[in-house]
Amino acid sequence: MDLLIKAHKVEMSPWKAVNQLSKRYEKYTHEITKIVIKEVSRILRLKLKKAHDEDLIFKGRIMYNPKDGKPIKMKDWKRLEKAIVDYLHIEREYLEKKMVEDSFFLGGLIQRLEEQQKKTWDINKFDLTKPDFAKFDFTDYDMDLIEAYKEGTGIYLQNVNDRVRAKVSSIIVEGVKQRKTKSEIWQDLWDSETDLNRDWDRVVVTETAAASNNGLLISEIRSTPEEEDIFMKGISAPGACAACEKLVHEQVVVLVPQPLESGERVKVDGKSYVAIWPGKSNYGRSSKNVWTAIIMHPYCRCTWSRWYLELEKYIS
Numbered sequence: 001m002d003l004l005i006k007a008h009k010v011e012m013s014p015w016k017a018v019n020q021l022s023k024r025y026e027k028y029t030h031e032i033t034k035i036v037i038k039e040v041s042r043i044l045r046l047k048l049k050k051a052h053d054e055d056l057i058f059k060g061r062i063m064y065n066p067k068d069g070k071p072i073k074m075k076d077w078k079r080l081e082k083a084i085v086d087y088l089h090i091e092r093e094y095l096e097k098k099m100v101e102d103s104f105f106l107g108g109l110i111q112r113l114e115e116q117q118k119k120t121w122d123i124n125k126f127d128l129t130k131p132d133f134a135k136f137d138f139t140d141y142d143m144d145l146i147e148a149y150k151e152g153t154g155i156y157l158q159n160v161n162d163r164v165r166a167k168v169s170s171i172i173v174e175g176v177k178q179r180k181t182k183s184e185i186w187q188d189l190w191d192s193e194t195d196l197n198r199d200w201d202r203v204v205v206t207e208t209a210a211a212s213n214n215g216l217l218i219s220e221i222r223s224t225p226e227e228e229d230i231f232m233k234g235i236s237a238p239g240a241c242a243a244c245e246k247l248v249h250e251q252v253v254v255l256v257p258q259p260l261e262s263g264e265r266v267k268v269d270g271k272s273y274v275a276i277w278p279g280k281s282n283y284g285r286s287s288k289n290v291w292t293a294i295i296m297h298p299y300c301r302c303t304w305s306r307w308y309l310e311l312e313k314y315i316s
Contacts (some may be wrong), residue, residue: 011237011301013209015110018103018303020123022208025099029200032091033164036084037189040168043080045182081169088161096154103208104146105131107215108138111223115305137222141258145214145279153207160199167192206298213294213303214278220306221257221278229268230255232276233307234292240302247274247292248302255304264291276304 013019109126110118133143171192175185217232224230232255234248254266254273259280266275274292281293295302 011240011299013212013237013301013303014235015118015212015303017106017110017121017123017126018208018212018301021102021106021128021212022205024123025095025204025208026197026201029095029204030197032088033193033196033200036087036164036168037193040080040084040172041186041189044172081165084165084168085161088164092154092157092161095157096150099204099208100146100150100153100211101131102128103211104149104215104218105133107212107217108133108136108219110212111216111219118305136219138218139222142218142222142278145218146211148279149207149211149214153203153211156203156207160196160203163199164196167196202298206295206300209301209303210281210295217255217276217294217304218278220255231273231307231309232304235303235305237301241297243290244296244300244302247290248296251292252307252309253292253304 013022105128106123106126110121113121133146138146168189171188172185175188180188220230220232232253234251234253236244236249240249252273254268254275256266256275256277259277260266260275264275264280265272267273276292276294279294280291282290282296285291290296294304
């Protein structure tokens with residue numbers, strides 16, 4: 001499983017700006033990890049160099065007092081722990097709103113570009129300062145989907161927040177129980193950085209890809225006359241997994257505005273096609289029951305591009 005996730009992590013979206021947006025928020029979340037570890041180290045006076053450590057134990061737990069090195073009370077540690085929770089809560093609220101809105105809006109902007117521009121335009125060419133979805137004629141239904149993605153992303157971010165707090169707490173407590181020096185605990189904290197960042201990356205990469213794809217598809221729907229069928233063609237990253245290769249890459253599907261009443265197939269001019277719609281996912285589906293979705297799995301970078309059936313006769 002680790003090798004599978006590692007393989008997925010190197011996937012890149014065909015749209016340069018989506019990759020750059022993801023990297024922007026990966027960097028932001030990695031800074032959150034650094035801030036938490038630095039502040040905990042600073043307040044508890046944990047340093048790399050060896051120090052004259054005392055046994056700072058309170059009810060079985062060692063707590064460091066930055067002023068005199070004596071044991072501190074549980075309520076003092078709880079205040080520090082609460083400060084961490086409060087800080088992570090603020091960051092979660094910012095990320096779930098800003099990251100999701102930026103991604104949806106970027107997808108809508110990309111949809112308006114020529115095919116080559118989609119691949120090559122730099123993130124700095126897009127103004128994401130204040131996303132205005134009215135310019136894409138997003139409906140209340142579309143805005144509700146964005147709010148649902150914010151809520152879902154917030155839950156995933158909160159899960160990471162909980163792991164960050166629990167990881168830091170466990171390192172300090174276990175260090176205490178094992179009579180580790182301050183420098184050893186300091187090192188353990190910084191050794192945890194990679195694992196914590198991996199948790200952030202999973203959320204950031206997955207949610208920016210899903211939201212930008214949904215923004216692109218909604219923009220495609222709203223810019224097309226209702227009576228016109230919309231065909232999309234899947235694009236997968238080189239070396240994509242078997243499911244992506246089979247169900248997405250080079251597959252021509254029909255884009256519909258809302259989920260079908262049952263199944264995932266529609267008929268157009270007597271021919272059956274797989275349908276996709278904004279929000280379609282594999283969440284809750286078993287590995288034996290996956291279907292064609294906006295993105296297929298965590299770290300997925302598959303995407304969709306408008307396709308015109310009349311092109312097929314020229315290509316063939």
